[in-house]
Amino acid sequence: MPAKLEGKVATAPPRPNAIRPASVAALAAVADVHLTRPAHADVQVTGVTLRAQHVVPGDLYAALPGARVHGADFAETAIANGAVAVLTDEAGAAREALKDVPVLIHPRPREVVGLLAAHVYGRPSTKIRLWGVTGTSGKTTTTYMIESVLKAAGRKTGLIGTVGTRIGDEQLDSSHTTPEAPDLQALFAVMAERGITDVAMEVSSHALELGRVAATEFEIGAFTNLSQDHLDFHASMEEYFEVKAQLFDGRARKEVVCVDGEWGPRLVKDGTITVSTTGPATWTASGVEVSPTGEQTFTAHGPDGDVEIHLPLAGSFNVANALLAIACLHAEGISAEAVAEGLRTVQVPGRMQRVDEGQDFTAVVDYSHKPAAVALALDAVRAKTDGRVIIVLGCGGDRDRAKRPLMGEAAAQRADVLIITDDNPRSEDASSIRAAMLEGALATVNRGEVLEIGDRKLAIEKAVELAHPGDVVVVAGKGHETGQEIAGVIHPFSDVETLTAAIRKAHR
């Protein structure tokens, strides 16, 4: 019985026009894998994909063993869509559906799929300059900063990350922060084909662990910070760190590391460029001033002198993100003028984004969905108000359960009103997620009151209703996202739109 295809399938990623076909025999040699049917050695492969629904004629279908299903369960669909060869493991190769196609067998096929895709698409990462940013928080923001400055410097840029993918000014949706290896290699090839010279990209720990950035050469590897997250996927913080550290094992020609906190210093070796907001480093900042609307000015001190920075983003952590971007850009010879200009105009959707309907309190949407980020976001708004801080906060389902009480704790310690609500419960019972957050919130010294309102729209409306003049309402967790995933179905939901509507409805 062929497996049931998933209803929710992300849009197929773009493919390059110019393809250099490779024979399955050549691919078997590249990845040093066993080819089951040498009689088919000349079959020509023109693309690679690991999603059966995205196969186009001429593709190698990578049927990977997954945590939920085996890719070989979808081989019939892949072949019907035109797959001419399959990469899989021994178990996959035994499937009846594969009896007539050439099969490349590897004990861990995920490890070689990136290499094969890079070969088929002509090693595209060597044709562009890749700026890779990893770390728990700040990846999106730092890549947006790098992209904005590179544009100001006249480069043709691409961007790959959580909010979306950009090829020049064309915007595509992202289903992952870092795409799967074949999609990523195809994307690099498309970007190179369209004359993109520089690509700022987020490198998630999932990507490093799952080989999504195999056969990818980075010009710059940058590290923001590490705090608790994804402990459903990584066994411990130490393992999580070791995975992040893979970006600094020779894959990048230049390494730039934020050494604030305990983890960054462990990545420093001879030649590492460092940045810090708290101690000595190659790049430091001084004279940080915050305007009433949260914009920041500061002086960045680097090896060749100072750069005056005006940043339209609130939060002290954005000074750290900016320093990291500045250090990367300086290492690549980008002028101080372009750095100042690009940072002066940078905008990052859903990150400390203000919603201003002329109301008498401040309203902010922020993508903070990790305990450390919640703490920093609340500290940042607290520093700017004499009023109360009200936060609407949830926690995702089917992800790191250990962080739920810590999210509740971080918020309850800092907010005058914490409204615990839902945020992508996915397949889980939303009330049990809220209960775990509540447990953390009630186990600490609360600054104020804690409410529980599951319905996110009602929770946001309640926050607006409770706000007094001069207060700050923070709607945290979803940032730029446009949907709420409940029981496998994505319901349209935007924090910015909901907050805007709530303020208008309340005539504030």
Ligand SMILES: CC(=O)N[C@H]1[C@@H](OP(=O)(O)OP(=O)(O)OC[C@H]2O[C@@H](n3ccc(=O)[nH]c3=O)[C@H](O)[C@@H]2O)O[C@H](CO)[C@@H](O)[C@@H]1O[C@H](C)C(=O)N[C@@H](C)C(=O)N[C@H](CCC(=O)O)C(=O)O
């Ligand atoms: C832990 C993780 O990342 N898992 C990814 C992994 O899942 P898996 O190996 O278990 O695969 P599976 O779903 O069992 O499927 C097995 C094989 O069958 C294929 N298949 C499966 C179903 C189908 O209908 N058709 C089909 O072809 C799949 O493509 C796959 O090759 O491979 C799948 C196929 O690409 C991914 O969808 C899946 O991402 C899951 C859904 C996910 O949510 N990942 C998140 C956590 C993630 O990667 N996040 C990071 C960033 C996190 C952050 O920084 O906050 C990211 O880079 O996005």
Ligand SMILES: Nc1ncnc2c1ncn2[C@@H]1O[C@H](COP(=O)(O)OP(=O)(O)OP(=O)(O)O)[C@@H](O)[C@H]1O
């Ligand atoms: N350097 C930083 N240190 C701590 N918190 C940060 C930092 N930069 C951003 N944040 C917080 O994290 C939130 C997400 O920021 P951003 O999207 O840039 O991080 P990210 O690493 O891309 O996150 P994700 O991996 O979840 O996509 C922000 O809204 C802010 O609250």
